[in-house]
Amino acid sequence: MRKKIVFMVSLLAIFGLVTSVFGQKKPDFPRKSVTVICPWSAGGGTDVLLRALSKETEKFLGQSITVVNNTGGGGGIGHAAIMNANPDGYTVGMITFELNSLPPQGLIPFTYKDYDPLMRINADPPALTVKKDSPFNNVKDFIAYAKTHPSEIAIGNSGPGSVWHIAAGLMAQQTGVKVKYVPYDGAAPAVTSLVGGHIQAVSVSVAEVRAQVDAGNLKILGVMDNKRDPLYPNVPTFKEQGIDVTFYTWRGLALPKKVNPAIKAILSDAFKKAFDSQEFQAFAKKVGLNLAYQNDKDFAKFLETNAKDVEAVMKTLGLTKK
Template structure:
């Protein structure tokens, strides 16, 4: 029932027609304020990152940028609003990881291919983290222990089907270990459970374990990134340890399909200048948000691989719609 209601609501949002007169003249763009849709609630990580970026982009576009939160359906409502917007450049959206995790579950009738990526802004890679006194100090030792104790390793996540549930599933799939996935209402409760010895590990982001790792209460065994984390340079990546895994929660900007190329170029230029600004970089650092830029072409390639990885893992976890 929940799936039918959600799909019906999304389908209703697609109906309607757009007159040719509503499209802006490219040479005059922008002539009015721009709306940026955020699929998540005000005050959350996605929202604050987007608002900080928009403040800087206004300086280069010469028009105000209004951030509008369209929430619901685990991100489905907002993502659909971006997709269904008039492709005149006056509506931009912040797309997030859930754009690739909702389709395999049959919760939305679209994929990343129905959007026109503008740029990737942020990634926070998953990190395998355990208690300080755990009997393994490397990813290899963790895998060896898990294989000799099948089903004994419990890994906490931030809800069934969440980004960190999928990260743990991908790790287990790539290393061939059997683990038990334990859901919590968010990453922080999972980290608290790890500290209390109620679970054996978490596969959440570095910012979510940073304080306890720096305090020496937890130890990070590896990060699912192409490079080591700046705050923990002694911690190797999964790839450095022989496990070919990259996995992130991510955020980026996208447009509805059909925005004229020159308008898209103006938007990309303005938001890239905003991304490069000292003010935005300082904000992101204070918020512990890992900036990671990709242009439209590279972001599209990233989305394609991420979609394939997520789809495969969700099938292995029994979360994909059959």
Template sequence: MIRSIVVAAGLAASVSMAVAQEYPERELLGVIMWGAGGATDVVARAVTPAAEEALGQKIVMLNKAGAAGAISTTYVASAPSDGYTILFGAENPQLHGVMGLGEIDYNQFYPVNILGRGVGVIVTSPDSPWESFADVVADAQSRPGEIKMGSTGPGGIPYVIGAMLSTVADYEVTAVPFDGEGPGLTALQGGHVDFMPVGASAAAELIKAGTVKPLAVFNAEEIDALPGVPPITEDYPELSSLLPWGPFYGVFVKADTPDDVKAKLTEAFKTAADTEAFKTLMADRTNITMNISGEEADAFLKQWQSATAWTLADAGAVERSPEELNIPRP
């Protein structure tokens, strides 16, 4: 009897191992958090072909936008934990709790790969006398409220960067909201606002054309896509505790997916993100390739959530306190 149990257990283990070794034995579903043509969609579709080759299976791509990413995260969180449904996501779920959009964030997922991140840049008009963001602050201090900053409302890149800057510089400007970075940059070029923090990808071509002038990249060092533009920490080293910061792109599966499945996915996407084609696409879009997973990726996700959630909370732009959600201060 005892021998039978042992033999049965051995057979079960062998079968389990065989099944695990066969993964993936069918095509996967890749759920993209945002719509076709958006930044997350472009990055996801760029990295997928090499990942498919490494896995030996096709990944069927499905755009499932809505509710700032909450629909896609809920969809993947409701799928079986077998590695056949993966999420191509951006940063938004890390703010769902404080913004009152949902209870699911990346704590419920395993970061197969944080593929890369975008970088913010502070721009002004070419004929502006300012040569650095410190010049903006000094000017704003001399005439409080007169300088106009382009913004996109709470939670957007301009708003968050503006809020982070206000934690280290005592100045007062008037925020002018727009429906997106594009309209805000158009207004800047038309002289309707004086400066604007934006994603570097939105401003890169305008900077090259000389229709806007960069004052600083919102990063701890220069970026290759904008050589010669100083990092914001050159004038405000105190911001280092909030950096790196910017929109990011990643691949996720449910946290309770089997470890061997996670390992296969991690290896496949690490290989894919290391291809020259993918790295070139990221650089062309002024993104920084990260290609990190596991504990390193988890530490990045927690740092990003902490810095952003508390910045928004201190600016009075959240529905729930980060403290209530056990998000530590940076």
């Protein structure tokens, strides 16, 4: 009898212990520091944004966050590292536009479908920018000239198959003009080359031309967004000028597949709070980021349509593998 009671009590105790472990609503997370993978090099735009966001997130997560730069392969290596990370929630990654432009080129064997998206952070539209003393004053002039002078205008971008190369291609495709695409090693050298008068235009983001526009060396003819840029409210969108093109480069956070949903919720909550913090918002304003938050579901939908759009344009540009 006594033995039976002892047995029952211990059984109950074990049961209680087990339920207390598995029945807990909130997992005990995070118990150690979290790593965030950046597929681009330290000091670049993506890296600076990620470090600023991570610094704020630490406060809400209660643990330190280490940003690791896994670079190379045009961003492919870092993206692969995020996908292959241990799905315990201790590794988060920043995914960028290239996740949708590398697969059509046959440069990476995986796509956005191999990730569990967490949230979109920003979406920056390209702008068509020319020299201040250029005869063009709006996108219409520019397009009209390009139509009568095919293959004369050289538009600089940030690299072959890069987001701004595709943006220029999209513009040409929609308007039926022929231009020359000049890829540079990043946006900065393309902008410098435009200031020096070696090319006629660039199709990079507003943030990337801002310094030279403010200095009076360049002027923006239009932005490929559906609203005007808050920094330059006088510059009309492409749509307003009769050319229905919108295009964005984007950055967001993602997890490897199979992360516990409860852990994902904790991470997404902490990053969202950091995103909303005054410090991060002020940072974004200073560097001219176009913040465009989307939750995991919307971000997943966005990724799907974006991948299709990008592949279609790349095909017309002859940038796809097939």
